[in-house]
Amino acid sequence: MTTPRTPRIRPIDFEHGRIDLTHGSGGRVMAQLIEECFEDAFDNAYLAKRDDHANFAVNAGRMVMSTDGFVISPLFFPGGNIGSLAVHGTVNDIAMAGARPLFLSAGFILEEGLPLRDLKRIVASMAQAARDAGVAVVTGDTKVVERGKGDGIFITTTGVGAVPDGVDISADRARPGDAVLISGTIGDHGVAVMSKRAGLSFETEILSDCASLNGIVADMVRAAPGIHVLRDPTRGGLGAVLNEIALQSGVGVRIRERDIPVKPAVHGACEFLGLDPLYVANEGKVVCFCAASDAPAVLAAMKAHPLGRDAAVIGEVVEDSRRFVTMETTFGGARIVDWLAGEQLPRIC
Numbered sequence: 001m002t003t004p005r006t007p008r009i010r011p012i013d014f015e016h017g018r019i020d021l022t023h024g025s026g027g028r029v030m031a032q033l034i035e036e037c038f039e040d041a042f043d044n045a046y047l048a049k050r051d052d053h054a055n056f057a058v059n060a061g062r063m064v065m066s067t068d069g070f071v072i073s074p075l076f077f078p079g080g081n082i083g084s085l086a087v088h089g090t091v092n093d094i095a096m097a098g099a100r101p102l103f104l105s106a107g108f109i110l111e112e113g114l115p116l117r118d119l120k121r122i123v124a125s126m127a128q129a130a131r132d133a134g135v136a137v138v139t140g141d142t143k144v145v146e147r148g149k150g151d152g153i154f155i156t157t158t159g160v161g162a163v164p165d166g167v168d169i170s171a172d173r174a175r176p177g178d179a180v181l182i183s184g185t186i187g188d189h190g191v192a193v194m195s196k197r198a199g200l201s202f203e204t205e206i207l208s209d210c211a212s213l214n215g216i217v218a219d220m221v222r223a224a225p226g227i228h229v230l231r232d233p234t235r236g237g238l239g240a241v242l243n244e245i246a247l248q249s250g251v252g253v254r255i256r257e258r259d260i261p262v263k264p265a266v267h268g269a270c271e272f273l274g275l276d277p278l279y280v281a282n283e284g285k286v287v288c289f290c291a292a293s294d295a296p297a298v299l300a301a302m303k304a305h306p307l308g309r310d311a312a313v314i315g316e317v318v319e320d321s322r323r324f325v326t327m328e329t330t331f332g333g334a335r336i337v338d339w340l341a342g343e344q345l346p347r348i349c
Contacts, residue, residue: 252320
């Protein structure tokens with residue numbers, strides 16, 4: 001049975017219209033926006049019921065749940081926008097448990113004056129990202145705030161996923177002797193956003209690596225079900241993630257600068273902007289800790305996937321009660337990779 005549409009006078013003018021307070025009033029205008037923008041884009045049986053919840057069956061076993069808010073500036077950046085980022089970010093948080101993402105919810109805070117064409121474009125990119133990741137956006141919420149109080153649009157997404165039997169992945173499971181791997185080049189997302197924000201251009205265009213990682217993670221887990229730790233190095237970059245894992249697992253981590261993949265354009269941009277690539281955000285990379293004996297199989301699985309062609313083994317876990325992260329530099333010296341002090345790039349995701 002086709003769900004009845006809200007009576008309306010005319011279709012929404014997405015090309016020239018803007019968000020106003022009636023779009024959050026709970027009345028006919030808001031219902032029309034939800035139908036013509038969100039329901040048309042996400043289009044699934046759960047949303048079509050128009051309940052204030054999503055009702056779905058799950059198999060017995062362990063479930064994973066994660067939520068994240070996205071406040072990035074600018075809303076559109078080379079390689080993506082806040083919509084695709086909101087899907088990728090939560091899908092990746094679920095995938096870092098070795099889980100298969102199943103469903104997403106999405107909450108929108110819209111600012112009065114936001115061009116409707118921008119909203120339509122953002123929602124369309126969310127829908128495409130969800131389809132590509134094999135997940136459905138099954139419930140959500142929309143609120144409108146006065147002009148000057150929302151910075152265009154904020155999005156919160158929550159996801160649930162299922163963990164396969166025999167998989168136990170957590171940031172407290174790194175062990176001395178583990179190999180440390182990364183799926184590709186670091187710093188792409190942060191530099192892409194910063195260059196757009198600052199109006200900078202480079203000889204080679206730098207694109208965000210924004211992508212859903214559940215596919216490559218599934219391949220890695222099939223190759224080595226005993227993987228200990230998976231993390232996506234978003235805010236704070238690789239340096240922050242390694243420190244978090246060292247702290248949670250009570251170990252030290254030693255990495256090699258020469259083995260960490262960084263695109264020449266990103267390296268040059270970081271030098272120009274005074275940034276350290278180790279602390280620049282990524283949105284499509286995964287860091288893996290696994291037994292050294294599993295590292296060849298995991299690396300092969302990474303490299304066989306389109307998102308892992310530049311994957312590399314970059315270090316190992318060592319015993320260290322101080323829980324330090326250290327790096328062997330390209331000059332043969334050593335340095336502490338400390339926690340990030342302050343914020344290199346605010347509003348990056």
